[in-house]
Amino acid sequence: xxxxxxxxxxxxxxxxxxxxxxxxxxxxxxxxxxxxxxxxxxxxxxxxxxxxxxxxxxxxxxxxxxxxxxxxxxxxxxxxxxxxxxxxxxxxxxxxxxxxxxxxxxxxxxxxxxxxxxxxxxxxxxxxxxxxxxx
Numbered sequence: 001x002x003x004x005x006x007x008x009x010x011x012x013x014x015x016x017x018x019x020x021x022x023x024x025x026x027x028x029x030x031x032x033x034x035x036x037x038x039x040x041x042x043x044x045x046x047x048x049x050x051x052x053x054x055x056x057x058x059x060x061x062x063x064x065x066x067x068x069x070x071x072x073x074x075x076x077x078x079x080x081x082x083x084x085x086x087x088x089x090x091x092x093x094x095x096x097x098x099x100x101x102x103x104x105x106x107x108x109x110x111x112x113x114x115x116x117x118x119x120x121x122x123x124x125x126x127x128x129x130x131x132x133x134x135x
Contacts, residue, residue, distance in 0.1 A: 054080055054105065060112040067117050075099060080132040083107060091131030098135045102126070 033041075045088070053076075056064070064071075075098050082096035083105045093113075096103045100118040104126070105111070126132075 023045055052110065054083055054110055054112050056112045057114075060103075062117050063115045067115070067116055067120070069101065069115060071101075075101070079103060079105075079135040080111075082135045083110065086133050089131060091133075093129045093131075095126050095129045095132040096135065097132070104129060 013075065018098045063069075078098045079096055082103075083094065086094035086096065086105065086107050091107055094105045094107055097106050102116045102120075104115075106113050
């Protein structure tokens with residue numbers, strides 16, 4: 001077999017090809033993404049992957065009503081963000097603390113199981129969770 005006439009590329013041909021690409025990139029011949037483009041793309045990815053708003057179980061809704069807990073829009077957003085962070089870390093049942101409120105969230109079901117305020121967390125003992133997020 002004659003190597004000179006074969007269809008295989010030589011090491012020299014491949015290194016010339018690679019080095020010419022590197023030189024183009026260094027000289028700005030091949031334009032990379034700008035910071036603004038990358039930031040917009042990451043923001044889009046985050047909104048696409050972000051789960052829908054949390055649901056409240058019947059028990060949690062009753063607890064909120066019994067304890068006169070009204071969540072502001074900002075607190076609700078932080079609770080959703082806390083559940084999202086828990087999901088990213090692989091937490092199944094998470095304690096999410098927002099201000100002086102504590103929520104137990106079943107992350108796979110995207111559901112708040114129970115809610116407590118500062119008066120109900122006197123013992124500061126939470127069971128059946130495998131992670132906590134403080135917002």
